[in-house]
Amino acid sequence: MKREAWLLVSVFLILVMGLCLLSGCGPTDTTPEPVAEDEEDEVVVDDDYTIVVGLSQTILTLDPANHRDRVTETVIRNIYDGLVTRKPDGTVVAEIAESWDNPEPTIWEFKIRDGVKFHDGSDLTVEDVKFTFDRVIQEEAMEGETSPRKGLLGPLTEVEIVSEDTVRFILEEPWPILLAMLPHQQIVSKAYLEAVGSDIATKPMGTGPFKFVEGSIDDRIVLERFDDYYGGSPDIPPVGPAPAARVIFEFMPEVSTRIAAIQGGDVHIIHNIPPDMVGTLDADPNVNVKMVDGTRMHMFEMNVTMAPFNDVRVRQAINYAIDIDAIVDSVLLGYATSVAGPLLPHGFAVNPAIQPYGYDPDKAIELLSEAGYGDGFELVIDTEDDLKDVAYAAASMLNGVGIEASVRIWDWGVLRDQLIAGERMMVLGNWGNSTLDPSDLLVPKLRSNDRGNYSLYANPELDELLDAAEIAVERDERAALYYQAQEIIYNDAPWVFGYVRQEIEACRANVVNFEPSTDSRINLHRVALE
Amino acid sequence: MQLTKIIERILIAIPVILGIGIIIFLIMRLTPGDPVDIMMGQAGHVSEREVELLRDQWHLDESIIVQLGHFLKDLFRGDLGMSFTRGRPVLELIRETLPATIELAVFGAFFALLIAIPIGVISAVKQNSLIDKVSMAGAFFGICMPIFWLGIILIIIFSINLNWLPTYGRIDYGAKLHTLTGFYILDSILTGNWAALKSAIRHLIMPSITLGLPMAAIVARVMRSSMLEVLRNDYVVMARAKGLGEYAVIVKHAMRNAMIPTVTVIGLEVGMLLGGNMIVETVFSWPGLGRLVVSSIFVRDYPLVQGVVMVYAFTFVFANLIVDILYTYINPKISI
Numbered sequence: 001m002k003r004e005a006w007l008l009v010s011v012f013l014i015l016v017m018g019l020c021l022l023s024g025c026g027p028t029d030t031t032p033e034p035v036a037e038d039e040e041d042e043v044v045v046d047d048d049y050t051i052v053v054g055l056s057q058t059i060l061t062l063d064p065a066n067h068r069d070r071v072t073e074t075v076i077r078n079i080y081d082g083l084v085t086r087k088p089d090g091t092v093v094a095e096i097a098e099s100w101d102n103p104e105p106t107i108w109e110f111k112i113r114d115g116v117k118f119h120d121g122s123d124l125t126v127e128d129v130k131f132t133f134d135r136v137i138q139e140e141a142m143e144g145e146t147s148p149r150k151g152l153l154g155p156l157t158e159v160e161i162v163s164e165d166t167v168r169f170i171l172e173e174p175w176p177i178l179l180a181m182l183p184h185q186q187i188v189s190k191a192y193l194e195a196v197g198s199d200i201a202t203k204p205m206g207t208g209p210f211k212f213v214e215g216s217i218d219d220r221i222v223l224e225r226f227d228d229y230y231g232g233s234p235d236i237p238p239v240g241p242a243p244a245a246r247v248i249f250e251f252m253p254e255v256s257t258r259i260a261a262i263q264g265g266d267v268h269i270i271h272n273i274p275p276d277m278v279g280t281l282d283a284d285p286n287v288n289v290k291m292v293d294g295t296r297m298h299m300f301e302m303n304v305t306m307a308p309f310n311d312v313r314v315r316q317a318i319n320y321a322i323d324i325d326a327i328v329d330s331v332l333l334g335y336a337t338s339v340a341g342p343l344l345p346h347g348f349a350v351n352p353a354i355q356p357y358g359y360d361p362d363k364a365i366e367l368l369s370e371a372g373y374g375d376g377f378e379l380v381i382d383t384e385d386d387l388k389d390v391a392y393a394a395a396s397m398l399n400g401v402g403i404e405a406s407v408r409i410w411d412w413g414v415l416r417d418q419l420i421a422g423e424r425m426m427v428l429g430n431w432g433n434s435t436l437d438p439s440d441l442l443v444p445k446l447r448s449n450d451r452g453n454y455s456l457y458a459n460p461e462l463d464e465l466l467d468a469a470e471i472a473v474e475r476d477e478r479a480a481l482y483y484q485a486q487e488i489i490y491n492d493a494p495w496v497f498g499y500v501r502q503e504i505e506a507c508r509a510n511v512v513n514f515e516p517s518t519d520s521r522i523n524l525h526r527v528a529l530e
Numbered sequence: 531m532q533l534t535k536i537i538e539r540i541l542i543a544i545p546v547i548l549g550i551g552i553i554i555f556l557i558m559r560l561t562p563g564d565p566v567d568i569m570m571g572q573a574g575h576v577s578e579r580e581v582e583l584l585r586d587q588w589h590l591d592e593s594i595i596v597q598l599g600h601f602l603k604d605l606f607r608g609d610l611g612m613s614f615t616r617g618r619p620v621l622e623l624i625r626e627t628l629p630a631t632i633e634l635a636v637f638g639a640f641f642a643l644l645i646a647i648p649i650g651v652i653s654a655v656k657q658n659s660l661i662d663k664v665s666m667a668g669a670f671f672g673i674c675m676p677i678f679w680l681g682i683i684l685i686i687i688f689s690i691n692l693n694w695l696p697t698y699g700r701i702d703y704g705a706k707l708h709t710l711t712g713f714y715i716l717d718s719i720l721t722g723n724w725a726a727l728k729s730a731i732r733h734l735i736m737p738s739i740t741l742g743l744p745m746a747a748i749v750a751r752v753m754r755s756s757m758l759e760v761l762r763n764d765y766v767v768m769a770r771a772k773g774l775g776e777y778a779v780i781v782k783h784a785m786r787n788a789m790i791p792t793v794t795v796i797g798l799e800v801g802m803l804l805g806g807n808m809i810v811e812t813v814f815s816w817p818g819l820g821r822l823v824v825s826s827i828f829v830r831d832y833p834l835v836q837g838v839v840m841v842y843a844f845t846f847v848f849a850n851l852i853v854d855i856l857y858t859y860i861n862p863k864i865s866i
Contacts, residue, residue, distance in 0.1 A: 050703070058817075058825060066617045068571050139583060145617075146583040148569060151576040181575070201618055217616065218627050219817035222703060248703055252815040253825075260685045261697040296573075413563020413830055432573025440574050451567075451576055 048245030049529045051511070053522060054258045056272040058251040059217050062204040064186040065136050065147040070432075073184065074522045075221055075249050080186030080206030083110055083129070084179060085233050088292060090346075090436050090518040092179050093235035096124065096187055096207065105174035105473045112165045116230045118189045119211035126161045131190035133159040133169070143198055152184050174471040176478060180435035183519075209242040209525040221249040232525050243513075243528035262287055268511050268529070271522060273504040274386075275335040286509050291502040292516045293337060293346050297441060298430040300381070300394065300496035301455040305422050308373050315493040316357070317367035321401045322394045322496050323359035331393045336499040342446070342489045344500055346518075347436040349482035354490050356497070364401045376402030382419075383428040385409050391428045394496075419454040427454050428498075434519040438482045442466055446489060455494035462488050536855065543847040548605075550843040551836060555601055558832045559594050565614050565830040566590065588614055588832075601836070610840075611833035615826070620837035623822065628841065629712030630700055631818035634810065635803045637715075637734050638741030643796070646746040650753025650792070654761060655780060665750065672747025681740040681813035688736060695736055698815035702729040737814040741807065745799045752795045756788040763787075789860050797853030801846040 059072040064080050067073070083097040094100075097110040116124040136147040137156050155172035162168050171178070192205050204212045209232060210223035224246050231239035250267060252258045258270040259277055263284055273281065273289070281287045302309040302318065309315055324338040339345055341354040368374060379398065383391040388409055395405035418424050431452055433441040444451045447466050448458035462485055469481040489495075505516040510530040517523065566584045570576045585591045589600055604611055610620035649669070653662040689697040701707060701714055705726035710717050715734070718727035760766065761784055769779045808820035815821075819838055826834040857864045 052703075054698075058821065060615050061617055063617065067615070068569050068574075069615075139579075145587055146580065148580065148584060150583075151570075151580045152574060154575055154577075198617070201616070216626055216817075218623070218822055219630075220699065220703065250699060250815060251817070252698055253821065254682075254813050254815070256682045257685065257698055257813060257815055260682075260690050264689045264693060264697055266689075266697050411563070411828070413568050413828070414561070416567060417562045417564065430572060432571070434573065444575070451570070452572065 050246040050248060051244045051269065051524060051527055051529065052248045052250060052267040053524070054250050054252045054261050054267040054270040055522075056255070056258065057253055059221070059249075061201045061217060062212070062221075063142075063198075063201040064188060064204075064206075065132075065142060065149055066145075066201065068148050070520055074520070076186060076204070076206075077208070077521055078210050078223060078247060078524050079204050079208045079212055080188070081116075081208045081232070082183055082186050083112075084182045085236070086183045086517065086519060086521070087236055088515040088517045088523075090295070090434075092183060093233050095233045096129075100179070105471075106171040108169040108171070108178060109162060110167050110169070112167065113230065114165065116207050117228045118192065118207050119205050119226055120189070120192060121228070122189065122191065124187065124189075124207055126163075126165065126167050128187055128190050129167050130159045130161055131193070132185065132187045135188070135193070136185060149184065152181055154178065154181065174473050176471075176473060176475075177435055177437045177439045180437050181440075184434075210247050213246075215249075218251070220251070223247040223249075236526070238526060242525050244524060247524050262506055262508065265508065267508075269505065269507045269514060269522065269524075269527075271503070271505040271516070271520065273506055275333040275501075275504065278333065278335065278504060281506050287506050288509055288511070289504065289506045290514065290516050291335065291504045292518055293344075294501050294503040294520065295344060295347075295434045295436060295518050296430045296432050297339070297342075297344060297498070297500060298336075298387070298390070298428070299342075299498040300426055300428050301419075301445075302426050302494060302496070303422060303424060303454075303456055304492075304494050305456045306425055308371065308377055309425065311371045312492055313367045313371040314373060317364040317371070317373075317401070318398070318403075319357040319493050319496050320360040320367065321364035321403070322397050324356070324497070324499055325359065326397075327390055327393050328499050331389050332499070332501065335504060336501045338499045339497050340490075341486045341497055342442060342495060343438055343482075343486060344433055344436060344441070347433065347438065347441075349438055349479040351483040351486040353483075354486055357493075361397075361401050368401065368403075374402075376404060379403050379405045379425055381405060381407050381426050381428055382410055382415055382424050383407065384412050384415075387428050387430075394428070422456050424454075429454065436518070438485070439470060442482070442485060442489075443470065446494065457492070457494035459488065459492065532858070536851070539851050539854070543844070543851070546847055547840055547843050551601075551605065551840045552598070554836050554839045555598060555832075556594070558830070558835055559597065561830070563830045564590075565832065568829050569615060610837035613826070613834045614831045615829050616831075616834070620833050623834065624819065624837055624841055626712075627817060627819045627822050629714075630816060631804065631807055631811070631820060633713050633715060634734070634737055634741060634807060634816060634818060635800065637738040638803050638810075639745065639796070639800060640742070641738045642742035642746035642749060642799075646749035647753055647792070649746075650750040651757055651780065651785060651788075653750070653754045654757030654788075657758060662754075666754070669747040669750045672743045673751075675744070677740050677744060678809050678813060680743060681736070681810060684736045684740060685813075696733055700730065700733050700817060701726060702733075705729045737810050737816055740813070741803060741810045745796075745803060748799060749792060749795055753788065753792045756791045757784060760784045760788045786860060790857060793853055793856050793860065797849050800849040801842075804842055804845055 055071055057071050059075050060067045060069050062076060064076050081095050084092050085095040086092055096113055096116055098113040099111045101109045112126055112129060118124060135141045136149050137153055139146050154175045156169055157172050158170040160168040187207060189205060193200060196203055209226055209229050211226045213222045213224045215221040225242045225244060227241055229241045252261060255274060261267045262270045278289055281289050302315050304310055328336045328338050337345055340356040343350045381391045381395055388407060391407040395407050398405035419427055431441055431445055443466050445453055446457055448463050465481050465485045469478045472478045472481060503516050503520050507514045512528050512530055513526045566581050589597050613620055613623055649665045653665045656662050685697050688695045707714060707718055707723055707726040708721050710720055714730040718730055766779060766784055769783050807818060808824050811818045811820040823835060823838040
């Protein structure tokens with residue numbers, strides 16, 4: 001009898017091993033490398049190396065004007081360059097534009113660098129720059145459709161050609177963050193677009209360090225070095241063509257697969273690593289974990305139109321009751337930074353006078369009693385699956401001050417409608433602020449009735465300050481307006497001021513010149529293998 | 531006659547698929563969550579005008595009835611619409627990803643049947659023996675095991691520790707496969723590209739096992755119980771009494787009759803394989819339809835979800851039709 005059982009197990013193992021042998025597998029270097037044209041019997045390693053990147057989702061398109069997705073932009077940005085770009089720390093520097101001028105609050109002029117070529121060998125001209133921006137800002141300019149990136153250019157209404165190397169941007173009203181928003185736009189070729197039309201979504205052609213070779217947005221994208229590359233931004237050395245001969249983007253939605261792939265040597269770079277996986281990767285001598293302060297603000301938003309959060313004392317009490325530093329240390333394992341107020345600590349115009357509420361449960365209880373909630377109340381913290389651990393930790397801290405807090409996990413699409421309708425009490429969420437400017441954080445999140453204002457906070461005084469800062473030209477003047485805005489927000493406490501997570505990425509130990517960026521973009525122009 | 535019946539069945543399938551299309555259309559519209567809001571994400575500046583234009587572009591500003599009219603009108607022209615998020619025709623996206631899904635499902639089913647039928651038969655023939663108990667315990671384990679977990683465990687063992695198999699994808703870059711049908715195994719055989727064939731098989735092994743094992747477990751149990759029932763019949767006793775060898779009794783007489791319930795289960799399981807695909811495709815980064823539909827549900831890409839669900843519906847209906855045809859082959863007394 002036992003013999004038969006063993007026989008069965010053996011048959012199964014033989015079957016698996018047989019399939020392995022049939023396919024010729026065995027311990028091999030599994031890094032995908034190209035086969036020489038004339039070799040078909042086995043995979044042969046090319047002389048030039050390939051960098052393989054494991055991304056956390058599939059991308060949506062390869063058309064720079066037809067998406068609103070960070071990961072999609074990461075791939076596109078290696079094929080296309082913009083007028084300006086960002087350094088890993090978020091500073092905006094010149095790229096295709098050599099220089100710029102802001103002669104009037106509503107006029108910007110960009111001088112285009114000489115010698116920039118598209119991948120088809122044609123020269124980039126001011127016509128291409130104008131065409132690129134017209135395609136985004138004009139309604140129905142993309143074969144009858146409107147670009148979903150139009151809003152990213154705010155009040156830009158017109159682009160004029162001034163001379164052979166200069167374009168003028170005309171704005172409806174002053175918009176000081178134009179430069180900070182421009183890295184999100186990439187220059188396309190007018191002639192190519194007119195020839196291929198909507199096929200640009202699958203056949204991109206830009207001026208970036210890599211040119212598109214093959215692939216599809218659901219499978220993999222293969223790029224090759226563009227040898228005639230003008231060199232990229234002089235502010236981010238080294239300047240010149242990319243060292244890597246080839247770049248492959250693979251799409252791996254499951255984090256365990258990404259971790260396994262980098263540990264197994266199948267990929268060289270992965271991103272979007274949760275804090276609890278850092279230890280596993282740190283222990284692997286073949287992998288280096290890299291991180292940088294991110295630009296996504298995490299906060300608990302309290303519905304100020306609903307009791308008990310219509311009382312500022314309760315909102316302040318919640319700020320005292322949740323120990324953000326403890327959450328950062330124990331739940332996020334230190335891979336985050338707590339914030340004192342509503343702005344990113346490394347962003348523009350952070351008011352130094354604002355200090356964190358700090359963890360003080362006694363003060364929280366006192367404030368709750370003053371507000372008439374000495375016996376606590378029932379509270380549901382709404383959030384998404386990937387933030388649930390933080391929400392549970394906060395709920396347990398709130399239980400400590402007598403609030404019966406629980407957590408409910410939602411699909412974001414379902415939750416958002418309820419938040420806008422004012423039907424929920426408190427939500428733990430986040431908001432991207434890649435410009436590091438208060439404008440695209442405070443305006444959508446806290447101006448009355450704005451798009452992401454889930455606390456439903458409405459304060460005319462704050463609205464006035466934010467609107468004034470939107471069009472203020474002088475940097476100091478803007479900073480002063482934002483200082484005041486922060487004080488109001490801090491005192492009114494529509495949020496529990498939370499934290500900014502670090503962007504955690506990893507590369508194989510032989511990868512050089514790879515630095516994670518604050519905006520989570522993976523720029524491979526200068527990345528090489530040892 | 532038989533052919534007429536088959537054509538009749540195919541024609542009946544059309545309203546079924548259409549009905550499913552309409553139901554999924556309504557379910558998607560009634561699910562909370564606005565595609566434009568979700569597309570704009572939790573970041574950055576968005577102008578009201580931009581939102582308005584996108585709604586107009588996608589007909590979201592019209593009533594559900596009018597939207598349904600657009601959907602049906604396009605459908606009758608063979609157009610499943612444009613994906614909201616990808617800006618490309620849904621049909622094109624399905625055409626690109628469907629072969630990967632079918633290839634995986636076929637190999638998953640192949641793996642499942644390859645182990646399930648012998649196990650089911652042996653367990654029944656050797657009822658209550660150790661081999662029976664081990665097999666059925668294994669089958670129970672197979673049914674209970676989450677395929678997500680199984681996939682990760684296989685990756686850890688065969689990719690990280692043993693470094694035998696690749697962790698993700700369908701084929702190594704550099705295999706230079708000239709795609710004819712989109713089915714990599716078939717294409718590599720047709721073009722005689724053996725490096726690509728090797729690479730494609732290596733990539734298929736773990737996903738196929740992960741996808742096929744739960745099906746194998748169910749089929750093995752059904753095959754066993756069905757065989758047990760058949761083996762007690764008089765004609766089996768008769769076959770033995772007239773001196774037929776054990777092989778002939780089991781394979782030629784018993785097994786053929788025991789296959790009828792098994793084939794029914796296989797037909798249903800093929801549909802389930804497509805469902806399971808969504809998880810397996812995510813774990814193994816398999817560029818198929820399952821992964822496509824999962825991402826499109828979260829962003830409320832209505833046309834894409836509708837299109838993919840209709841493909842699933844078609845596959846279910848088609849698999850069941852094949853099962854019915856197989857019945858007539860296994861037992862000529864049954865007609866469609």
